[in-house]
Amino acid sequence: MTVSRAPLCHQGLEVSQLMAGFWRLKHWGMNAQELLGFIEAIMEMGVTTMDHAMVYRSEAPFGAALALKPSLRQQMEIVTKCGIRPAGFGPLGASHTSHYDSGHEAIVESVEASLRDLGTDYIDVLLLHRPDYLMDVHEVAEAFAALKAQGKVRYFGVSNFSPAQFEALQNIWGDGLVTNQIELSPYHLQALDSGVLEQCAGYGVRPMLWSCLAAGSLLTPVDAKGQRLLTALQKVREETGAGSVEQVVYAWVLALPCRPVPLLGSSKLARIADAVKALSLSLTREQWYSIWEASNGAPVS
Numbered sequence: 236m237t238v239s240r241a242p243l244c245h246q247g248l249e250v251s252q253l254m255a256g257f258w259r260l261k262h263w264g265m266n267a268q269e270l271l272g273f274i275e276a277i278m279e280m281g282v283t284t285m286d287h288a289m290v291y292r293s294e295a296p297f298g299a300a301l302a303l304k305p306s307l308r309q310q311m312e313i314v315t316k317c318g319i320r321p322a323g324f325g326p327l328g329a330s331h332t333s334h335y336d337s338g339h340e341a342i343v344e345s346v347e348a349s350l351r352d353l354g355t356d357y358i359d360v361l362l363l364h365r366p367d368y369l370m371d372v373h374e375v376a377e378a379f380a381a382l383k384a385q386g387k388v389r390y391f392g393v394s395n396f397s398p399a400q401f402e403a404l405q406n407i408w409g410d411g412l413v414t415n416q417i418e419l420s421p422y423h424l425q426a427l428d429s430g431v432l433e434q435c436a437g438y439g440v441r442p443m444l445w446s447c448l449a450a451g452s453l454l455t456p457v458d459a460k461g462q463r464l465l466t467a468l469q470k471v472r473e474e475t476g477a478g479s480v481e482q483v484v485y486a487w488v489l490a491l492p493c494r495p496v497p498l499l500g501s502s503k504l505a506r507i508a509d510a511v512k513a514l515s516l517s518l519t520r521e522q523w524y525s526i527w528e529a530s531n532g533a534p535v536s
């Protein structure tokens with residue numbers, strides 16, 4: 236089974252139904268050749284959309300792997316993020332205090348650094364990584380327009396934005412935002428009630444979901460809520476005959492009507508191959524709510 240592709244948004248961009256996230260790449264201990272092997276293997280499974288951020292420091296090693304086989308660039312979509320200026324490093328020079336910066340210069344400099352490190356001349360999707368409370372939406376739109384006119388970025392979106400923050404930028408950015416990348420897992424349910432999923436659906440764009448496995452803690456619970464959830468997930472796994480608890484988790488998020496795109500954070504090819512099977516797994520409403528109930532700690536009332 237391979238992952239198929241589908242539009243992310245009404246603006247025309249297609250992505251794979253599951254994406255690969257490279258936040259943890261710096262801990263994977265892969266050299267460029269090994270990373271190239273990993274990238275080729277996930278692309279053979281159909282996972283063609285790659286998630287980065289300037290602050291992950293994943294772009295330079297990814298770019299080094301890509302340089303070994305440049306033809307892969309045209310066959311993948313690269314998503315990256317800007318807007319966080321960590322203390323100590325960054326394209327605008329070291330700052331003393333970590334902060335958010337969605338100013339024109341910060342956005343453009345971050346993109347230039349991403350392009351250089353990735354060894355590419357365009358980014359498919361640029362996201363503002365976190366809401367900046369000092370954001371001037373007009374300035375952001377000007378930076379987006381300049382990057383688009385230069386052919387450096389094809390599409391723009393946001394990450395971790397509330398519906399009101401999304402709306403504020405959406406109203407000004409004429410091309411329309413193409414996604415909101417947010418946290419959602421059976422452990423972290425806030426997005427179900429924030430209105431962010433309904434907003435994406437209303438604008439005809441699909442949210443990207445990060446940490447669907449709650450950073451792996453759904454498999455190795457650290458508290459009573461996690462233990463309750465693992466028990467509920469295992470019960471649904473037995474009922475459905477799914478190959479793993481992870482497949483049940485991905486099927487649970489994929490059941491949402493906003494048609495989200497989950498990010499896979501694993502460095503293990505076997506785990507990615509296993510996750511792909513979730514695309515053909517469906518849960519009953521009863522099963523879906525049994526997982527919601529385990530997280531909530533109280534029955535539906």
Ligand SMILES: NC(=O)c1ccc[n+]([C@@H]2O[C@H](COP(=O)([O-])OP(=O)(O)OC[C@H]3O[C@@H](n4cnc5c(N)ncnc54)[C@H](OP(=O)(O)O)[C@@H]3O)[C@@H](O)[C@H]2O)c1
Pocket residue numbers: 255256257258259286287364394395416417444445446447448449450451452454455498499500501502503506
């Ligand atoms: N926009 C944002 O603010 C934001 C924030 C966080 C993340 N992200 C994006 O989302 C991506 C995914 O996030 P994530 O890495 O937190 O996703 P995740 O899938 O929830 O967690 C991945 C972690 O779980 C571990 N894991 C997977 N299966 C496991 C198992 N059966 N038992 C124990 N551990 C297991 C993985 O280890 P192995 O490698 O050993 O499998 C990896 O360390 C990131 O790479 C990044 O691209 C975005």
